[in-house]
Structures are given as structure tokens and as C-alpha cells.
Amino acid sequence: xxxxxxxxxxxxxLQVLGGIINNNNTLPILDNFLxxxxxxxxxxxxxxxxxxxxxxxxxESNESGSVCIPARLLLDTLKTFPEQPLTFTVxxxxxxxxxxxxxxxxxxxAPGEEFPSAVELKDPSETKVQxxxxxxxxxxxxxxxxxxxxxxxxxxxxxxxxTEGLTFVATDAHKLVKYSREDVSASQTAEFIxxxxxxxxxxxxxxxxxxxxxxxxNDSNAKFSFDNTTMICRLIDGxxxxxxxxxxxxxxxxxxxxxxxxxxxxxxxxxxxxKTTHQIRLKIAGAELNISAEDIDYSNKAEERLTxxxxxxxxxxxxxxxxxxxxxxxxTSDDVSLEMSLPNRAGILTPVDGLxxxxxxxxxxxxxxxxx
Amino acid sequence: METELPIRKIIHVxxxxxxxxxxxxxxxxxxxxxxxxxxxxxxxxxSAASYEARKFGVRSxxxxxxxxxxxxxxxxxxxxxxxxxxxxxxxxxxxxxxTDLVEPLSLDEAYLDVTENKKGNPSATLIAxxxxxxxxxxxxxxxxxxxxxxxxxxxxxxxxxKPNGQKTVPPEEVxxxxxxxxxxxxxxxxxxxxxxxxxxGIYTGADLKKKSxxxxxxxxxxxxxYYYNIVRGIHNSTVKPERTRKSLAAERxxxxxxxxxxxxxxxxxxxxxxxxxxLKKSKVAGRTITLKIKYRDFTLQTRSKTLPLYIxxxxxxxxxxxxxxxxxxxxxxxRLLGISMSNLNNEKGKKKEEIPEKTIDVQLKLEF
Numbered sequence: 197x198x199x200x201x202x203x204x205x206x207x208x209x210l211q212v213l214g215g216i217i218n219n220n221n222t223l224p225i226l227d228n229f230l231x232x233x234x235x236x237x238x239x240x241x242x243x244x245x246x247x248x249x250x251x252x253x254x255x256e257s258n259e260s261g262s263v264c265i266p267a268r269l270l271l272d273t274l275k276t277f278p279e280q281p282l283t284f285t286v287x288x289x290x291x292x293x294x295x296x297x298x299x300x301x302x303x304x305x306a307p308g309e310e311f312p313s314a315v316e317l318k319d320p321s322e323t324k325v326q327x328x329x330x331x332x333x334x335x336x337x338x339x340x341x342x343x344x345x346x347x348x349x350x351x352x353x354x355x356x357x358x359t360e361g362l363t364f365v366a367t368d369a370h371k372l373v374k375y376s377r378e379d380v381s382a383s384q385t386a387e388f389i390x391x392x393x394x395x396x397x398x399x400x401x402x403x404x405x406x407x408x409x410x411x412x413x414n415d416s417n418a419k420f421s422f423d424n425t426t427m428i429c430r431l432i433d434g435x436x437x438x439x440x441x442x443x444x445x446x447x448x449x450x451x452x453x454x455x456x457x458x459x460x461x462x463x464x465x466x467x468x469x470x471k472t473t474h475q476i477r478l479k480i481a482g483a484e485l486n487i488s489a490e491d492i493d494y495s496n497k498a499e500e501r502l503t504x505x506x507x508x509x510x511x512x513x514x515x516x517x518x519x520x521x522x523x524x525x526x527x528t529s530d531d532v533s534l535e536m537s538l539p540n541r542a543g544i545l546t547p548v549d550g551l552x553x554x555x556x557x558x559x560x561x562x563x564x565x566x567x568x
Numbered sequence: 569m570e571t572e573l574p575i576r577k578i579i580h581v582x583x584x585x586x587x588x589x590x591x592x593x594x595x596x597x598x599x600x601x602x603x604x605x606x607x608x609x610x611x612x613x614x615s616a617a618s619y620e621a622r623k624f625g626v627r628s629x630x631x632x633x634x635x636x637x638x639x640x641x642x643x644x645x646x647x648x649x650x651x652x653x654x655x656x657x658x659x660x661x662x663x664x665x666x667t668d669l670v671e672p673l674s675l676d677e678a679y680l681d682v683t684e685n686k687k688g689n690p691s692a693t694l695i696a697x698x699x700x701x702x703x704x705x706x707x708x709x710x711x712x713x714x715x716x717x718x719x720x721x722x723x724x725x726x727x728x729x730k731p732n733g734q735k736t737v738p739p740e741e742v743x744x745x746x747x748x749x750x751x752x753x754x755x756x757x758x759x760x761x762x763x764x765x766x767x768x769g770i771y772t773g774a775d776l777k778k779k780s781x782x783x784x785x786x787x788x789x790x791x792x793x794y795y796y797n798i799v800r801g802i803h804n805s806t807v808k809p810e811r812t813r814k815s816l817a818a819e820r821x822x823x824x825x826x827x828x829x830x831x832x833x834x835x836x837x838x839x840x841x842x843x844x845x846x847l848k849k850s851k852v853a854g855r856t857i858t859l860k861i862k863y864r865d866f867t868l869q870t871r872s873k874t875l876p877l878y879i880x881x882x883x884x885x886x887x888x889x890x891x892x893x894x895x896x897x898x899x900x901x902x903r904l905l906g907i908s909m910s911n912l913n914n915e916k917g918k919k920k921e922e923i924p925e926k927t928i929d930v931q932l933k934l935e936f
Binding site: 345 | 834883935
């Protein structure tokens, strides 16, 4: 087995795939890339058992075969090369030899059959989404997902497909983001929970991509295909919480404000907040928003005033400043609206402008109960 | 020296094989058969046994497997607490026709103080007979009763003519009754205490009475004075309608012993949910949380901590119990886990001044 490939082209693909490889694998074979050669087409795969990603590359060859090559060693080597053709030759003595303009490097390989093969999806449903839209949906939601091992369903992002549109939801019970697109739809309704790790990878690959992504899914697995890449991953098993039920319907108190101004104030004031609760207090009266924080343990205190557009009763509400910062940071609009009802009910943060046609973002943040 | 006895008229009503009788009532095919409520499955525990089953030595709290061995014809019936509660409420209604001083001990047992009763009937014995009749008429179940001057003697007495009988210990017979009473029949004397009493040469009430106050205190500690008084007919605990809960707990025995803390956390989540549900139902919150661990070899361990504020939500219970679970290594694989909340905020006024409730701002959660 022998092939010739461009070093930077190979490196670019391998760096993407490498994102899925765990640092400490219980199965040593997973520390490898699988190279599967079929004439001019080389398919490279990486896996963590939950997720398998493969990319197909054009190479110069007329042979076939498959080997597992140590990922770390190969990546470290490739990174140092300037662009040049590399020749990979599988030798009789269980080593792969790479020859470059500079010299020769031998890596031990394992037979390709040892690499765990990815699952085949049985009777999948299919939906197509533009890469950029998928990447946006992921980046808008993923930060709100939880890390609680006890509630695994909340550690992922909930995909809800229907003929009317696509909805993506993530929550850790403190905050919740619902991102929906009415301009894209699926041929039939489907729901599944995607784990965080493959989504992060997808988000990075697909950002800004015009390419169409084909999503196939059944009850247990999902497959994303685009360009020369496919990703097959196991879904999170379980029932996603009924998030619609916790989105408050009646929110008589509505605040509109410049997002950047609000974000900057929250950031500054929160420096003075308690280091464990990160709690800040919003006092809204008339057209004035008063943001304050206090760390009683150290007698630190801060207070800022902003003008805003406010309709509703005067109120005081406490929030974890980290949640607010994360959410405000994730939005891109000029102005945001914060709708509230009571100091112990969730606040709803939405962008006022800057959305595409059919695009909707709803962010929920639970307050901190203030003890005056 | 004769002690003057505070004379109350107390009735202890105890349903006969309550759960089992209810099941037999609801399913006539079970009448006359040896049945056990609960205890199905490989590791179940019998909650109640019918009298037919008791003949074979089947007792409540016995493992289902052992019960089956003792009585191969034993029929296991699933517990149906809804139904027991329903019937228990009916029975309590009867009690309230006589007095408001009703102290329920469980679904099938209660103390009644009928010193002054709504019927103006001076005879507690006759009241007890009437109550038992009414229970039979309205529910079809048999009850036994004990009648005497205090809760302790009433309770002991209700056991004497069981099932479907009653026993009155009138004031003049109280002291004799207690002297003749086998020590193991004293309320509060279980297997361990019985052994201890036997070692001290105490086999009956009379033996107990011969011991001096100092001797009892020295050898039995705090409970020494309880035993000293009780055998002299002094038991001043009044019938307390509406007992305030001191603690609230839930536990699970697993079908297989578990050793992984991850699985334990999973189980604890369910238990915490149950505890939170019960706290919510009783409208209380607790400050002391206790994790109970029963190991494979049945040794028991508890770990507890007291918090600066009252908690009642599943999440907070779980957070704290997680800390308790992980604070130390498990000695062995575990067959049972339990969570109990005590130091409840239902003790009116009493605790308030002692510990000012610390105010902590609480991050609220979405309620899924």
C-alpha cells in the first residue's frame, strides 16, 4: 500500500478529525487515525466510539488497503512540514514509512481491521440544512447546555424538526436557549438529543460554510454529511424536558436596551459581586435601569445607572451575572429586550434586531432570589 | 410507698393484621389463606401477614424468601397504600365521633383519650367495644383495643386479647398488671434491651420494680428513669392530636448490591425526589440531612450534616447528599440507601430564636 498526498492538505483534514480523539483512551486503537485507501481515494477516520468522523481525500495511488496510524505522532510531524508532497509506504515490517523532501520517518501501524467500525444507520430520515445555519444554531445554543451527569439529556442540544421549521434547544435548568428557523424545514417531524462533543466539532468545521449538510437520523444515531466529510454519532438517550412549559407566557414588564451598553455595565459591576454567587441586582423604575452588586464579605460595592426603554411596574430582580454575560455575549443585535413578570420567574432575553427572516432566538434566565 | 396515679382514660386501638385484612376484604378468594402483603420479588420484605400466615411464623419485616420457606403456600400480595389510607381515614372518623384527642401512630393504630368524650360515656371499656363494633360494621375489619390509665399500659393491653378482643386494665389493677408483665412486653423493650434486662436478672415487671432508680440510671442511662416510672404506672405522655413530625425519610433496598458511586448517585436522585415530594406534601423543609447506608453485611452507617438554611427542593437535597456520599469511601458494596431530613421547620416558634435563619440568595431553577 502506497500513496502520495500533499502535506498541508492532509494536515488540514487530520486536524479537524483529531478533535474527536480523546486524550486518554481506554482502547489504545482509538489513539490512531484509520487510513483506508481505495485507488485515488483515501478515507481517514477518527473515533471515540460515540462519534466517528471520516474525510475522503484525493491522493495519488493505484493500490488499496487499510492501516491505523498513531494520530499524535503523525500530527506532530505534519505540522512541521512546509507544503510538499509526501509519500506513504506501508512496509513489510509493520511500519509506515513517510518520505518527505527532508528525509524518512517510520511509524508503527496496526492493521485497519482493528479499528472499530462506525455504525450503519438503519432506516434513517433525512433533512438538509445549509452548513452556516447549522453552525449558528449550534453556537447559539450549546453554551446553555448543562454538565450534570445525573441529567444526561440536558448535557446535549435538543433538535426538533418539523415541516414548519427546525428548533434547537439547550438548557442547564438555570438558563435556556431556544433557536428556531422557519425558513428551513424537514419532511417529517423528528426529535433527538445531540451530545456536545460532536456538535462543537461541527460548529468549528461548518462556520461560514455555504455547503449543504445532509442530516440523517434514527432513534439512536445521527449522521451529518457534507463536502468530503461524514460524522456518525450516538444520540443521547432519554426524554428531553418539556421546555415549552417553563417559558412564561405573561410578561408584563418589558425592558429594551442597547446590548453593548448593558453587557459592559453588567461586566463591570459583576467584578464587585460575591465571588461564588456572581449575583447582581437590577432595579428598574421609569426609564432608569440601576445595576448593582455587593460583596458583603469584602465590603466591595458597585452601582451603575443606564437609561432604558421600560414598560411595566417598578421592580427589583437578581441574576447571576455570568449567565447574563454569556447570553448577551452570544447575541449580536444592537438592542435586546428583557421581559419579566415577577422577581422569582424567568426573564426572557431576545434580540430586537439583526435576525434573518424566519430566525428566532429566545433566551431564558432564572433569577437569583434576593433576600433583602 | 404508693404513688398517686394520674388517672386518664386512654384507649389504644390496633387493627388486626390491617394490610392483610384489607386485602382479604377486597379479594374474598384470599379469605382464610396465608397471605403476605409486600415481600414479593427476590429481596422484598413482608409488610404484614394474615393470621393464617402468622401461624407458620411469618412476621412483618421478614424477608419474603424466608417467609416463603416457612410457609410454602404463602400468597404474596402487592401493597396498596392508597386503599389502606382510605380505610384508615374511615376508622379515624369513627374515633372523632368520640373524642378529638386522637393520636394516630400509623395507619392502623391510634391512641384515644376518652376521659372527657363527646358521648358523655363514663366507661372507656364500653366506648372501646362500641368503637370496635363500628369499625367492624363500617369497614368489615377486626380491631383490638387496650384500655387503661396511660398510653403505655393501653398499648400493652391491646395486645393481650388480640385478635378481635379487648382488655381493660382498671386503675386498681395497674400495679399488679405491670408487676406480672413479662419484661419483653414492655413497650420499648426490643431484642437487644430484652437481653440486657435478662442479664440484669430482670424478667418481669416485679423484677424491674425491685431495682433502685440509681441502679437503673447507671445501667440503662437515660431510659433508666423511663423504666423506673413506667413500672410504677407513671407515664405522663399525653395523647397528642396531630403529632409534629420530627423527621422525614425515604429509602430503597436494591435488587442487587451496588458498589459504584455513580449508580448510587442515580439511586439517590430517585430517593431525593421522593423525600422532596414528601416534604412538599407536609409543607416543611429541613436543615439536617442524613444519608443512611446499609452495607452488604447489613452494617449500618449514617452520615449527616446541618445546613445554614432550610431546604426542601430535590436539587438541594441531592447536592448535599452527594457531598455526604463522596466525603468518604464506601467500605463495601451497598444494599440500601436512604435520605432523611430532620430539624424540620414545623416546630412552631421554638427554634426560631435559637438560630436566626441565615439569609442566602438562592439561584432559582427552571422546574422541569
